[in-house]
Amino acid sequence: MAYQALNFTEKLSLLGEQWSPRVIAEMNDYQFKVVKIKGDFIWHDHEDTDETFIVLEGNVRIDFRDGHVDLRQGEMFVVPKGIEHKPFAEDEAKLLLIEPRGVLNTGHEGGERTATNDVWI
Amino acid sequence: MAYQALNFTEKLSLLGEQWSPRVIAEMNDYQFKVVKIKGDFIWHDHEDTDETFIVLEGNVRIDFRDGHVDLRQGEMFVVPKGIEHKPFAEDEAKLLLIEPRGVLNTGHEGGERTATNDVWI
Numbered sequence: 001m002a003y004q005a006l007n008f009t010e011k012l013s014l015l016g017e018q019w020s021p022r023v024i025a026e027m028n029d030y031q032f033k034v035v036k037i038k039g040d041f042i043w044h045d046h047e048d049t050d051e052t053f054i055v056l057e058g059n060v061r062i063d064f065r066d067g068h069v070d071l072r073q074g075e076m077f078v079v080p081k082g083i084e085h086k087p088f089a090e091d092e093a094k095l096l097l098i099e100p101r102g103v104l105n106t107g108h109e110g111g112e113r114t115a116t117n118d119v120w121i
Numbered sequence: 122m123a124y125q126a127l128n129f130t131e132k133l134s135l136l137g138e139q140w141s142p143r144v145i146a147e148m149n150d151y152q153f154k155v156v157k158i159k160g161d162f163i164w165h166d167h168e169d170t171d172e173t174f175i176v177l178e179g180n181v182r183i184d185f186r187d188g189h190v191d192l193r194q195g196e197m198f199v200v201p202k203g204i205e206h207k208p209f210a211e212d213e214a215k216l217l218l219i220e221p222r223g224v225l226n227t228g229h230e231g232g233e234r235t236a237t238n239d240v241w242i
Contacts, residue, residue, distance in 0.1 A: 001188030005196040027171040027199045027219065030151070050148040056195075067122030074177075075126040078148045098148065098219070 008034065008056050012094050014121045019113065021097055021105055022121040031101050034121075038092040044107035045084045051099045052078050058093030062086070129155065129177050133215050135242045140234065142218055142226055143242040152222050155242075159213040165228035166205045172220045173199050179214030183207070 011024045011034050019041065021033035037060070053062065054076040062069050062077060063086045069077050079085050106114045132145045132155050140162065142154035158181070174183065175197040183190050183198060184207045190198050200206050227235045 003185070003188055003190035003198070005190055005192045005198050007193075008195045008197070025173075025197065025199050027173045028202075028221075032173075032197070032199075052146075052148045052153075064124070067124055069124035069126055071126045072128075074129045076129070076146065076153070077124070077126050078146050078153075081149075100149075 006032075008096065011121060012036070012056065015094075018092065019105070020115045020119075022119055024121060026101065029101050030098060031103075031118075033097040033099075035095050035097060035105075036092055037087060037089045037095065039089065041087045042106060042109060042111065042113050043084050043086045044105075044109040045082055046079075046099070046103055046107045047082050049081050049100050049103060050078050051081075051103065052076060052097065053087070054096040054098070056094045056096055058089060058091060060093045060095065061088045063088060127153075129217065132242060133157070133177065136215075139213065140226070141236045141240075143240055145242060147222065150222050151219060152224075152239075154218040154220075156216050156218060156226075157213055158208060158210045158216065160210065162208045163227060163230060163232065163234050164205050164207045165226075165230040166203055167200075167220070167224055167228045168203050170202050170221050170224060171199050172202075172224065173197060173218065174208070175217040175219070177215045177217055179210060179212060181214045181216065182209045184209060 021035040025032040055071045060071045142156040146153040176192045181192045
């Protein structure tokens with residue numbers, strides 16, 4: 001039997017609106033999500049977990065209260081739990097996020113930028 | 122303060138021998154490891170955890186007792202816990218592995234192919 005690989009380009013092509021992460025795989029109780037982003041997000045943190053950003057296409061900046069990190073395609077960064085951060089992309093960028101199942105994109109901030117969680121593509 | 126992204130190409134350039142995963146980052150109690158592989162590995166499984174393979178360069182085949190999956194650059198696969206598998210690469214390939222801290226490359230099989238664990242680059 002031939003099992004099926006997950007292809008990032010193919011999964012990214014299925015994405016709809018920006019800032020709406022979609023689940024593509026699970027590893028134990030963690031989820032892999034793809035997302036398109038452009039512009040500014042809101043300040044938030046995840047008080048119970050680290051969060052991994054891997055850039056699949058484009059350029060991303062993550063602002064912290066005391067600095068920032070610039071990420072290009074083929075780069076990753078693990079945002080430590082409890083650290084406030086605000087992702088930003090001048091032009092549309094595409095990311096792979098890795099975090100435990102159940103983590104909301106806005107942490108505990110809520111509000112209109114909160115995406116529906118646990119939607120698979 | 123400018124935080125530093127992790128660049129896969131840069132980390133891959135620091136790798137020495139094949140089949141020796143090196144840790145580049147941690148997310149909670151999980152580790153991200155880069156590894157170069159060529160040829161056949163041994164059959165093994167990880168009885169307590171899933172294991173994620175992301176292909177950074179080249180082509181990889183993972184054999185299972187009942188089939189296989191072919192992976193190219195930009196593709197991933199999550200090997201379920203307890204499932205015997207055997208990675209293979211005809212030409213040298215470069216991978217990102219994600220799994221809990223403490224997982225050995227040979228599972229519980231042991232033997233000469235077991236790499237020293239938890240070495241960072």
